[in-house]
Amino acid sequence: MENTFIPAMERSPEVDFRFQENHLSMRGEAYPEDAAAFFGPLLKLLTDYCETIKGQELQVEFQLDYFNTSSAKALMNMIQILENAVRSGTRVSLKWCFQKDDDVMREFGQDFSTELQHVDFQLVEI
Amino acid sequence: MLASDHHRMKLESNQQGIIFSFNGFISEGILFALGDALKKKMSLDDTNICTMKRVFSVFVEQAQNIIRYSADTLAKAGQEVNRISSGVITVGCEGGRFFVVCGNVMRREDAIPLEARLAKIRDLDPAGIKAYYMEKIKDDADPNSLGASLGLIEIARRASEPIQYDFMAIDDLNTFYCMKVFI
Numbered sequence: 001m002e003n004t005f006i007p008a009m010e011r012s013p014e015v016d017f018r019f020q021e022n023h024l025s026m027r028g029e030a031y032p033e034d035a036a037a038f039f040g041p042l043l044k045l046l047t048d049y050c051e052t053i054k055g056q057e058l059q060v061e062f063q064l065d066y067f068n069t070s071s072a073k074a075l076m077n078m079i080q081i082l083e084n085a086v087r088s089g090t091r092v093s094l095k096w097c098f099q100k101d102d103d104v105m106r107e108f109g110q111d112f113s114t115e116l117q118h119v120d121f122q123l124v125e126i
Numbered sequence: 127m128l129a130s131d132h133h134r135m136k137l138e139s140n141q142q143g144i145i146f147s148f149n150g151f152i153s154e155g156i157l158f159a160l161g162d163a164l165k166k167k168m169s170l171d172d173t174n175i176c177t178m179k180r181v182f183s184v185f186v187e188q189a190q191n192i193i194r195y196s197a198d199t200l201a202k203a204g205q206e207v208n209r210i211s212s213g214v215i216t217v218g219c220e221g222g223r224f225f226v227v228c229g230n231v232m233r234r235e236d237a238i239p240l241e242a243r244l245a246k247i248r249d250l251d252p253a254g255i256k257a258y259y260m261e262k263i264k265d266d267a268d269p270n271s272l273g274a275s276l277g278l279i280e281i282a283r284r285a286s287e288p289i290q291y292d293f294m295a296i297d298d299l300n301t302f303y304c305m306k307v308f309i
Contacts, residue, residue: 011158031186033154034207066179068186069263069276076263104179104284111260 001049004042012038013064019049025061035070043077050085058082058090063097063126064105072108079112079119086118093120100125147216151200153208157189164217180284180309181217181224187277188228188305189215195240196230197300220308223286229304237293237301243275244291244305247282255283281307 001019008014013028024046032038050058060082067075082092094116096109106123113121139147145167148160164185168178192213193199201209213230232240250258259279282289284307291305 037207066182068183068190069280070190072280073263073276099175101175102179103176104183111256114260115264 001045001052004045015042017042017045017049022053022056022058023061024058025063027063029065030067030071030075032071035068035074039071039074039077043074043081046078046081050081050088050090053085054089056090058085058092059095060092061095061097065099065102066105076112076115079115082119083116091120092118093122095122095124097124097126142218143220144216144218147214147218149214151210151212152189152192152215153210154193157186157193160189160215161185177224177309181226184226184281184284184307184309185215185217187281188226188307191277192228192230195232195236197233197236198231224309225306226309227304227306229302231296232301232303234295234299234301237303240303241291241293243278244289247278248288248291250282252283255279259283281305284309 003019004015004017006012006015008028011029012032013026013030015026017024030038062075064075079094082094086092096112098105098109106125109123113123146160146163148156161182165178165182168181173181192215193209193211196211196213198212199209200211211230213228215229216225216227218225218227247255247258259276262276262279265275287308289305289307291303293304294302296302
């Protein structure tokens, strides 16, 4: 699949999905005016991509500073897609990065990790 | 007269610790601009990063609730994302704690289920609020909701004490809804 890069905007994160290297990352803040319009196509891409990499290794890195609840739902969807990918034989590692002293983002990482049984999850203070 | 009236209004706001108070039609663009000013003000005041994030989150969810749920709303057909909606939103600092207040007119029939949802959230302890958040984040979106359930839970989660809310009947059809949250 073609790599997808979306630069960070005022209200949306940088999306760097390097499908050809099996490395996906998102960075920044997420409270787009229309969360469905922003995240919908990304969720579709991620689902389709996960179908093509069974048996391979995938690295995902989230480094988010803030997201609103509409975006939180989309992130939870992404995490569920990743968990399902492991069930189909892909090895997935997810690095959740948060800034020192940011208890809110640390706690979100911990909360999301409770949904992951098979993904290799790392909580990383930066 | 013009200056004295407005100076008095400004002094009253200052005495109440108000950082800003917006009354009128709010758009997503105004949400962004007010949020930007709020972040800058808190940053210049060396506010703790966790407090800043909590205040900002409550502000965004409350402002989006006005935009999405105020009964006094204007949008072109097919362009509901660009709607503007009338309400009030105030951010301030009282006794060393930040607060965010929002208010808007609702149709009475919409206010009744909202009041029930707020009562449920208000009565939960922090562990209960977190569990409810995790339950709701996994729900497929309620077809009648633009995501407000999770937004209200997020607001309660960032609050340092139970949320305060109030409803006032305006006439047979309309109710004024108001919420105040201390962070």
